[in-house]
Every structure is written in C-alpha cells, then in structure tokens.
Amino acid sequence: xxxxxxxxxxxxxxxxxxxxxxxxxxxxxxxxxxxxxxxxxxxxxxxxxxxxxxxxxxxxxxxxxxxxxxxxxxxxxxxxxxxxxxxxxxxxxxxxxxxxxxxxxxxxxxxxxxxxxxxxxxxxxxxxxxxxxxxxxxxxxxxxxxxxxxxxxxxxxxxxxxxxxxxxxxxxxxxxxxxxxxxxxxxxxxxxxxxxxxxxxxxxxxxxxxxxxxxxxxxxxxxxxxxxxxxxxxxxxxxxxxxxxxxxxxxxxxxxxxxxxxxxxxxxxxxxxxxxxxxxxxxxxxxxxx
Amino acid sequence: xxxxxxxxxxxxxxxxxxxxxxxxxxxxxxxxxxxxxxxxxxxxxxxxxxxxxxxxxxxxxxxxxxxxxxxxxxxxxxxxxxxxxxxxxxxxxxxxxxxxxxxxxxxxxxxxxxxxxxxxxxxxxxxxxxxxxxxxxxxxxxxxxxxxxxxxxxxxxxxxxxxxxxxxxxxxxxxxxxxxxxxxxxxxxxxxxxxxxxxxxxxxxxxxxxxxxxxxxxxxxxxxxxxxxxxxxxxxxxxxxxxxxxxxxxxxxxxxxxxxxxxxxxxxxxxxxxxxxxxxxxxxxxxxxxxxxxxxxxxxxxxxxxxxxxxxxxxxxxxxxxxxxxxxxxxxxxxx
Numbered sequence: 260x261x262x263x264x265x266x267x268x269x270x271x272x273x274x275x276x277x278x279x280x281x282x283x284x285x286x287x288x289x290x291x292x293x294x295x296x297x298x299x300x301x302x303x304x305x306x307x308x309x310x311x312x313x314x315x316x317x318x319x320x321x322x323x324x325x326x327x328x329x330x331x332x333x334x335x336x337x338x339x340x341x342x343x344x345x346x347x348x349x350x351x352x353x354x355x356x357x358x359x360x361x362x363x364x365x366x367x368x369x370x371x372x373x374x375x376x377x378x379x380x381x382x383x384x385x386x387x388x389x390x391x392x393x394x395x396x397x398x399x400x401x402x403x404x405x406x407x408x409x410x411x412x413x414x415x416x417x418x419x420x421x422x423x424x425x426x427x428x429x430x431x432x433x434x435x436x437x438x439x440x441x442x443x444x445x446x447x448x449x450x451x452x453x454x455x456x457x458x459x460x461x462x463x464x465x466x467x468x469x470x471x472x473x474x475x476x477x478x479x480x481x482x483x484x485x486x487x488x489x490x491x492x493x494x495x496x497x498x499x500x501x502x503x504x505x506x507x508x509x510x511x512x513x514x515x516x517x518x519x520x521x522x523x524x525x526x527x528x529x530x531x532x533x534x535x536x537x538x539x540x541x542x543x544x545x546x547x548x549x
Numbered sequence: 550x551x552x553x554x555x556x557x558x559x560x561x562x563x564x565x566x567x568x569x570x571x572x573x574x575x576x577x578x579x580x581x582x583x584x585x586x587x588x589x590x591x592x593x594x595x596x597x598x599x600x601x602x603x604x605x606x607x608x609x610x611x612x613x614x615x616x617x618x619x620x621x622x623x624x625x626x627x628x629x630x631x632x633x634x635x636x637x638x639x640x641x642x643x644x645x646x647x648x649x650x651x652x653x654x655x656x657x658x659x660x661x662x663x664x665x666x667x668x669x670x671x672x673x674x675x676x677x678x679x680x681x682x683x684x685x686x687x688x689x690x691x692x693x694x695x696x697x698x699x700x701x702x703x704x705x706x707x708x709x710x711x712x713x714x715x716x717x718x719x720x721x722x723x724x725x726x727x728x729x730x731x732x733x734x735x736x737x738x739x740x741x742x743x744x745x746x747x748x749x750x751x752x753x754x755x756x757x758x759x760x761x762x763x764x765x766x767x768x769x770x771x772x773x774x775x776x777x778x779x780x781x782x783x784x785x786x787x788x789x790x791x792x793x794x795x796x797x798x799x800x801x802x803x804x805x806x807x808x809x810x811x812x813x814x815x816x817x818x819x820x821x822x823x824x825x826x827x828x829x830x831x832x833x834x835x836x837x838x839x840x841x842x843x844x845x846x847x848x849x850x851x852x853x854x855x856x857x858x859x860x861x862x863x864x865x866x867x868x869x870x871x872x873x874x875x876x877x878x879x880x881x882x883x884x885x
Contacts, residue, residue: 274554341792341793343791345791349790350786354782357781357782357783359783360801361880362880363876375790375792407881409647480603
C-alpha cells in the first residue's frame, strides 16, 4: 500500500475554467523517492501544493482524491486536514532565503510544529531541534537556534529547512525544487544531504524538479508532466535507458550533458509538442464524454 | 559605538529642528497683524501708557534683540511670562501638558485597537464582500476630518443618546485631590474607578474623534501589508505545519507586516496631537490645545512661543520613540 496515492486529481483556475491539472494519478510508497518533472507551468509544483493544502486561493480542485495513509484529504474538514498534513507530511521549500520568517528565531521555527501541533514538551522539542541540526551538519547548533535567518547563509538556511521538514518524522516529504535557488557549489551538498536524510529516516519523498540529472541521481520512480497531465509514469532506470513517450524522450534529449554541453542544448522539437498537445486534447475530450 | 554616534547625531538634528521652529514662530507671530499691548490696555489709554507697556515687555527692541533675550532665558529654563495671566509660561504649559498627553495617548490606543481589528478582519476575509465593506468604511472614516467627527459624536452620543460627557475633563464636584496632573494615570494607579470612569466618560468622545481618521489609516495600511505578507513563502510553510488562518496571520504575518504601519503611525500621531488643538476647544477640554487657542486670540506672544516649542519637542520625541520601536521590532536593524 502506497503512503501517498493521488487518483484522477483535476484542478482549474477559478472562474476561468482553465485546467491546471488533468486527472493526475501517482503513487509514492513508504520510503520511496519519486521525481516529478516537467517544464515550467506543467503543474508539477501544483501537485505538491495540492497534497500539502497550500494551493493558491485562485485554484480550485475539481475532482479526484489525495489519499494520505489511506485517508482522502479532500474529504476531511479543513482543520482536521491541516493537522493531518502537519503531522504526517512536510515541505522542503524552493527558496531558503524567503522560507524562514525574518522576525523569528530559528529555534522556534523548527520546534513550533512539534509543540503546537504534536503537543510535545518544549524541552523535548528543543532537544530534538539540536539533534536535527547536528544531523544536517550544522556546527554550533545552540548558536544557530538562537539566530535570526538574516544572520545565516543561504546554504545554511536550506539545511535548517531540511532539518525542520524531518523534525516530526513525517512519512512523506514534498521537496519543491529544493536546490534551484542555491549556488551551484551548494546544490550538490544539499542534494546529498536530502538523499542521506531520506535514506536514514525512510521517508517517502516526492521530488519536484525540472532537472532530469537530479532525478537520475535521487529518484527510483518518475512522473513526467505536460500541461497538467502525466504523460509517463515509470521507474527511473528504464526511463534513462529509453523513455517510452516521445515527449519524455525529447525532454531527456534537451537535458545538457557535461560530456558535450554545446551539442546537447536542443529544444523539444515542434512536432513532439504538437503530438503531446493532441494527446492532451484527446484525453480532455474522452474525459468530457465519459 | 555606532549606537552612540546615532544618538549624538539624533540629538544634534533635534536641536537644529527646535532652533528652526523657535526662529520661525518667533518671527511669524510678530509679523502677523495684531498687537498684544492694544489688547491689554483699556480703551482710552494714552500713547504714553502704550509706550511704557511696550517697553516693559521688551517689544520696543529690534526683532533679533528680542529673540536673543528670549533664547537666553530659555537656556536658563525661563520661557518668559504670559502676557494675559502674568504667570511663568513654563508652569502654565507644563500644567496643561498632561491633559493633552492623556487625551492623545487614549486616542492612539483607540486608533490602534480599531485599526488593528479592522486590518486583521479584512485580511482574514480578504477578497470578499467583507473586505470591500471595510474599504468603504475606511474611506468614509478618512474623508471626514477629526473636528467634524467631533461634532457628529457630540450630536450622536452627547445630545441624541447622551451616554458620554461632552464638556470638560472631569466632573468638578468630584473630590479632586490629585498629586499630578496626569489625572487618568494617577486615578488608575491609585485604584479609583469613581475618578477614572468619570475621566474616561469625558475623554472618550474627543479621543474617538481624534482616533477615527487614524484608525482608518492604520486599518488600510496594515491590511495591505498583511495581505502582501500572506503570500510569502514562510507563511505558506507555516500552513503546511498544520497551522490555521488565525495563527498564520497573527504569528507569521503580523510581526513582519507591522513595520510600515509603525512608521506611518509615528507620522500620523504627530498630526493627531496637532488635531487636539481644535478638538479640545470643541469639547472644552482643559489641555494644551485650548490654551494655545486662547493664547493666539489674546496675542500672548510668550505663551504661543512656549506652546509651539513644546509641541515641537513632543513631535521629535514621538519620532524618536518610533525609530527605537522600529529597531526593537526588526531584528535586521537590531543586529545590523
């Protein structure tokens, strides 16, 4: 049984009827890492936001289910849904520079969920925070816990956000392009850290990224999105050996390779785009009739 | 080190500001038409009397000379003698200051409470009919000046539905054995509800009149910055932790959204203190503002100068407090 199961999830822009997600289905088993890739606007971040209940107000879910440990989040009353998400899932956000509250100390931002939502004793939560900072290789955890975000570097803040995401031992973590906003030299370390933490804690991880290189290193499974529709859902290894879908293949071909950077910088061909668009339209039509 | 330099710089600019205010006031009230001596003497006084009195108050000397004499006195704590009451200006002014400070602070508290509730409610129900209603209410509150609110409130709660007192500061028949002139603070500290309830009954309408426009500004600006803050990543992250809307607004958004509002409140509070001049007159409230109007009517030059200087001191003090609060609330400045 998968820890996270999404079935036929559809979402649209309120009042405009513009579909943002088209009957998306995917599963993440306990302890498994699934990559979610696609171009900008394909809806990959939208899926992560839908799971965590943080969709923008302008977006409405129009159908489908999000099962977290067998319970459909969309059927729960808001307060109950929030607590359930807070207790069993977490987010590693994209930009560490904006994801920490500038007027609160780091310590409180790690322990708040443990104390307020899970009802831990403050001392226990603080001990846990120290332990977590050590785990993400932050020296002087005591000082860092008392610091404000602006006193720390971007890489350091991302480590803190990773530590915070693992604080409540969630069963699922959504990592929303967690390395995109970082310095290239820091990216690798952070990626390794997320991998190590995931492996140690056995957390299911949904890794949202546009970087297939990252997927090949971190993930076991992979969903490729185009225009809010899953065009390929597969294991990572066979995918890199030879993707089934033409769009996935073109996306893979468009990924720069370190061996030959200039030669491989090619856009997804027009013909492929047209084909996948037709496919999306067909699927919409079928869903409309069904 | 940096802090000391900042404080010194601040004191220097404050001194320059006060000197500038003193010069301008001194010159302006002597240049505008109206002669205090003529007001003091009975009709039919001889030219000789006029000259004698003019010389007595030093008004026969040149303007720079007059200023130097006055400024020299000020440096010794002597602000001159009121022409009408023949009492030291400093004593008169300090006697009335507490009444005006209490009124202004009460108005500020009311404005912050109303504005805060309005902003939080508007943020909570943003992009809905409630927010639109709040915007309209704010617009109305803002477009009516404080003295007109004073008249409206007198009509509503003093005449049609007389639940508040509309004249004076306190009922004179009460046992008025105050040690200080901070009647409200003192009666609260001494645990005398008979006194402070009466004071509040007198002060509520004038302070509300002063507070309404400011509360609309606070409500509007704070709501706007709260709404912008609500989109930020750390607010979203807090939602994923399981927190609901109220907590997210109060703990994550408010401390960061409050800074622009604070600067604005500082500036607007000085306007509010300026507004006490007319509001005190309207409610016959015996404060500095009422004293100022009497002084202007009577061409009581030393008294006008003293009052204006005191207002200038209050304004700079308010700005200083705002800057300090800003540093306290913004960790980036505290450590900077």
